[in-house]
Structures are given as C-alpha cells and as structure tokens.
Amino acid sequence: MHTTNYYDTFIEVADDCRVTAAEIPQQKGDNKTVAALQFDMLIEHPYHYTSDDVVFGVYAAKNHITKKDEADEREKFFSKGQPCLRSSPLGKRYGWGIHSNAEGKVAIYPVESEEYKIFATDKNLKHVKAMRSKRA
Template identity: 35%
Template sequence: MAKRGYVYILVNPAFTGFVKIGKTINDPEDRARQLSVGSGVPAPYAVAWDALVNDCDYVERLIHQQLTEFRSRKDREFFATPLKTAIAVASTIAAPFSCEAEDVSVLTLAAPEQDEVIGRPKRIRREGPEELIEVAEDCRVDRAEAPPDGNSKTIARLGYEILMEHPYKYTEREFYYELHAVRRNRPDLKFESYNIKRAPVVKVHGWGIHRDMNGKLALVAIESPRYKELQATIKTTKAYRTNKAP
C-alpha cells in the first residue's frame, strides 16, 4: 500500500561532496536529529530539501534510481552529487506525488499540538532566493577558522557556535534574535536593522554563509569545494569590508 510521508535530502559539513537522500513518515527535522546523535557522526545533519508525498517508498526508489550512478554504495543512501543537482532531480520526481497543495492551510494555521500528526508539514516553504554571502574582500585568512573562545564569549564566537551547531535552522532575523536576545540577553535591540553581511564570521574569520531556498543559514568554509560550488551555481553577495576601500 502507498505510504504517505516525506522524501528528504540531508547535508552534513563532515561529509563534503555527499548528500543523503531518504524517506520518513515523521518530520524530516526529527529524522535529521535522530541521525546526528550517533557516535560516528562528527557534525549534525541538516535538512536541505524535503517534500510531502502520497507514496514515500516509491518516490524515494525513483530518486535513487535516477541518481544511481552517483551512489556511494548500494546499501547506503549517500550520493556524490552537487546539492543543486540532487534537489532538481528529487523535486521533479516528487512533484506528481505531492500532498502539499492539499495541506496549505496547515502550513500557516496548524496549532502546536497538530504538528505531531504524521505527515503534517511544519514549515512554510521558500522565504527568499538562495544566496551565498561571500567572505569579505579584505578578509585576511584564506582558510576558515573558529573565532577565539574564552570565558567571556565574543559576538563572533557566539554567532559561530549558533550556526555551526544548528545549520539551516535559523533565518537571518531568527539568528540575530538567538544571538542577541537569547544568548546575550539583549531583547531591547532592533533586530530588523541587522544585516548578515556584517557578521564577524563572514567578514573576518573566513566563513561564507549559505542562505537556502527557505531562508535558513549555514556556514561554509572558504576553502571547501562546497563554497566553490555555491559560487558557481547561485546568487552571490560580498560581505561588508572591515576597512573602507581606498
């Protein structure tokens, strides 16, 4: 029998060049967290794409067949293909089986307790265009580095920890709220005036910031193949310079 559920694509900064394509009858975010707790997983998974379909077993099988030449092993769900390619293939295959059109009201009106119902989507789709915030032109490092840590954490360190621990969880405004209101206890600040291009991690410490199709943010090391791939395939914007241009 056809089984309603999600097909998803996960990414992990520890497994550069690979995507994980699978299925679940629960929320993909829960599945990502479940997979991230294993001792053999050095960094957490993040949901890069998902779709609610009326037969997740069948749709997953079709996607795997289409991408079979990129599969790392027959008994594994990892594929050595660019994320953009995987999303394009998966979204095309999933479209005829989509259940999301019938659940539009759920996306915006569902009460919290309804989120636990199997198959109900939790997230409103696409908030803005996909984008890479490139490292500032006057950044002095050519490899990404962690901002210095200490007893009193700097804004740079706090921002780095938030995005490293929770890739593709926060939008720009949500990120600044978590950074300043929650972790710095400064709810008085006007978050609408902030701009991610001013973040120290992207101006000083060699990290690009990828904004995905849902507006969620993740760090990408300047020296990584992923950074170069994003530069070549999506919209790019330079971070603000630390010093004024001569």
Template identity: 35%
Template sequence: MSYTDTFIRVAEDCPEEIGVPPMSCRTLPPAHVIQYELLINEPYKYNHEELLYEVHIRHKQIPLEDRVTKRKEIWNELFSRNHPCLRASLLPKRFGWGVHYNTEGKIALYGKESPEYVYFTSQEEDLVKILSAMRNKRERG
C-alpha cells in the same frame, strides 16, 4: 534583511584563506562567536531574524523563564530597530566563512576551503545570488 537562495562570499580583504573558528577570552562572547556556534552546530536551523533573536538572548543572558514568558516582548523590542545583515558579520569579513541562505532563508556556514564554498562561488548556473561580504577597510580614493 533576510535573503533566500543567496551566498555571501568572504570579503575581498579577509586575511584568512580557510574558515577559522572565532575565539574570545571575554566572559560574554561577542555576537560573531555566538553566530558561529549556532550556525556551525545547527546548519539551516535559523533564518536571519531567528538567528538575531538567539544571539541577542544569549549575549544578554536573558533567563530561560523570561525567554518563554516574555518572548514576544523581547522579539518586538529587538526588531523595533534595524540590524545589519550577515554581510557585515566578522564571520565572512575576518574569519573566512561563507554564508549560505537556502530557499527557505535558513542559514549555514561554509569555510572558504570547503567544497561547498567552491561550489557556490564558482557555479556556472544561477542557482543562488552571490554577494560579497563588506570589506574590512574602506578603499582610499
């Protein structure tokens, strides 16, 4: 799912009060680390589908030659199945990052402590739709 003019605020049960860069000691970094690196280094470059594709090819370490010659095949195979939106990402659930989709659906991250995060989550005008990241734990009822 791709959003436009939307801000995903940090999950209610997120343990962080500021945006914390995710770390991994694995040889192959997990998807949320790759998402973070792409979005923090190039804000508003990727829409949701482009981000999923970039994360996929990096996580699977698809060779550059295949990325060029088989791009359409890789893309079609990747999107032949559903993928969760960034509301389910560990970035807003666990690491304190809000996710902004601009008018074109391009994505940027903002730490919970940033002026941009405060702006998007406390606006009086309806400039963007505000959604919450998914909770980390289910409420017991």
C-alpha cells in the same frame, strides 16, 4: 517589521578578509564574542535558523533576555532595521561563507572548502559579499 533574511543567496567572504582558510572564532575571557555565538548556532544546526533567528539570538544572549520576554523583545528589536549577516565577523574576518536556502535558513561553509567553491559559482544563487572591514 524589518528583516535580515536572504533567500537563495550566498554571502561570500569579504574582499579584505585576512584568512585563506576559515578560522573558528574564540571567546574572549568569560564571554563569547558575537562571532563565537553565531558560529556555535550555525555550525551545530545548519539550515535550522534564519538570519533573523541568528541576529536576534545573539542579541538575546548578549542582553540576557529570558525566554518569557523573547517574543516581545524580538518584536521591538525588529521594529527598526538591523545589520544583516553581511556584517557578521564570520564573513568579514574568519573566512566563512553563509548560504541561505529557499526557505531563508542558513548554514556556513569554510572559504577553502569544496562546498564554498560550489556555492560561489552557482548561477542559481544571488551572490553578495560580506562587508569589508576597512574602506577601500
């Protein structure tokens, strides 16, 4: 079974992120975007979900997976590799850093915040960047 979870890691915003202050992703039309779904999960429940929970939760919402089918669908979903939160639009486009604690639970922090600066300089954490939107 594959996983997208990180532990004691801070995902910094992408080098080519266009914003200097974090933005709240907006929904387009009647449907929430991936960014909006991820944002809602993480802003309302910091350190409640793992990366796997967020990635699968968005997939389940987008594909209308019922609670009764959730366990089987999750197993199928993670039977092959999935993009991790480094590829999330939150870090690539909207200016949110993602911290994973020792238990793999995640929370988001705006790039302009004091908390972001503290995590970005914490030598006890592994540091990775969100993926760039464009090739270098």
